[in-house]
Amino acid sequence: MVTRVRDARPWRIGTSDDVAWIDEGTSMGRTITAAIPPVFEAYATIMLPYGGEGQDAHDRTMLALLSEQSAGQSWWLGYLDTGADDIVFPDAPTVSLYAGWPYVLVEAGPEQAATWRQSGDLSFWKGALPNLMFPTDHSWLVSTLWDDDWTCIGGPAELVDKFLRHPALQARPVALDQDATPPGHQAL
Numbered sequence: 454m455v456t457r458v459r460d461a462r463p464w465r466i467g468t469s470d471d472v473a474w475i476d477e478g479t480s481m482g483r484t485i486t487a488a489i490p491p492v493f494e495a496y497a498t499i500m501l502p503y504g505g506e507g508q509d510a511h512d513r514t515m516l517a518l519l520s521e522q523s524a525g526q527s528w529w530l531g532y533l534d535t536g537a538d539d540i541v542f543p544d545a546p547t548v549s550l551y552a553g554w555p556y557v558l559v560e561a562g563p564e565q566a567a568t569w570r571q572s573g574d575l576s577f578w579k580g581a582l583p584n585l586m587f588p589t590d591h592s593w594l595v596s597t598l599w600d601d602d603w604t605c606i607g608g609p610a611e612l613v614d615k616f617l618r619h620p621a622l623q624a625r626p627v628a629l630d631q632d633a634t635p636p637g638h639q640a641l
Contacts, residue, residue, distance in 0.1 A: 455468075455545070455546060457542040457544070457545050457559070459541070459542070459569070460565075464542075464559050464560065464561055464565075465559070465560040466542065466545045466546060466557070466558065466559060466560075467529055467531075467548060467558030467559065467560060468546075468548060468558075469548045469549065471529060471548070471558060472529075472531070472548050472550055472556075472558060474490060474492070474591060475490055475550060475585075475587075475594065475596075476549070476550055476551075477490070478490020478491060478492060479550075479551060481551075481552065483632045483633060483634055484629060484630060484631065484632065484633055485498070485605055485607065485627045485628075485629060485631070485633040486629060487551070487598070487605075487633065488551070488596040488598055488605040488633070489594050489596060489605050489606070489607035490594070490607070491629050492591075492607070493593070493594070493607035493608050493609070494608070494609050494610045494613075495607070495608065495609065495610040495612075495613035495614070495626070496605070496606065496607045496613065496626070496627045496628070496629065496633075497605075497606050497613050497616055497617055497624045497625060497626050497627055498603045498604065498605055498606075498624065498625055498627055498633050498635050499515070499603060499604045499605075499606060499616055499622050499623065499624040500602065500603050500622075500623035500624070500635060501580070501597070501602050501603060501604065502580075503602075508580040508581075509580070509581075510621060511580065511621070511622070512567065512580050512581055512582050513567070514619060514621050514622060515582065515595070515604075515622075516563045516566060516567055516582070518612070518615050518616060518619065519563065519586065519593065519595065519612075520563045521615075522588075522592065522593060522608070522609070522612045523588040523590070523592065523593070526562075526588040526589050526590060527560050527561065527562050527588070527589050528560070528561060528562050528563065528566065528586055528587065528588050528589070529558055529559070529560055529585070529586070529587050529588075529589070530558070530559050530560075530561050530565060530566050530569075530583040530585070530586055531548075531550070531556040531557070531558045531559075531583055531584055531585025531586070532556060532557045532558075532559075532570065532583050532584060532585075533554055533555070533556050533584040533585075533599050534547055534554075534555040534556065534557060535599055538570075539570045539571045540557045541557060541559065541569045541570060542557050542559060543557075545557045545559070550585070551598065554599070556584065556585060558585075560589070566581075566582055566583055566586060567581060567582070568581070569581075569583075570582070570583065582597070584596065584597050584598075584599065585597075592608060592609065593606065593607065593608030593609065593612055594606070594607050594608065603633075603635050605627075605633060613626070
């Protein structure tokens with residue numbers, strides 16, 4: 454087991470085995486399955502705040518809803534190594550996901566998801582949240598692909614519905630065979 458120390462404690466670094474279910478279940482394209490495997494009851498996309506305006510409140514809302522669903526579980530946090538942004542553990546081994554993109558994967562939780570990554574004017578990434586998050590029981594998955602201005606989520610219908618109904622989030626339901634690109638946006 455590989456670990457790295459932060460906040461005076463060791464954290465487990467994930468391997469390709471920990472994300473095999475994602476890697477095997479996703480495929481290139483514009484459907485939700487480009488980011489989320491087709492194993493969940495419901496799916497949605499959630500717009501990221503334009504220009505970062507309100508990003509901190511957006512991130513807190515996301516984490517609050519996800520934490521309610523997975524109380525007491527550890528989470529896997531994935532940080533995409535773009536070469537330009539904070540991956541939290543720069544010397545950690547990476548796993549390959551999606552189109553062969555390298556992610557540093559760490560077993561931690563919502564508190565670390567909220568605080569580990571630099572955000573703001575000095576950050577290339579959109580907000581403090583990791584690019585990828587899921588609990589150890591794989592009951593939901595949140596993924597923000599590096600070139601999108603929205604986040605994809607898959608999980609129980611009740612959880613996804615909370616995202617769809619939350620007044621602070623711009624979310625829309627997405628079917629498996631539907632283009633996941635939100636109206637008025639362009640997938641690269």
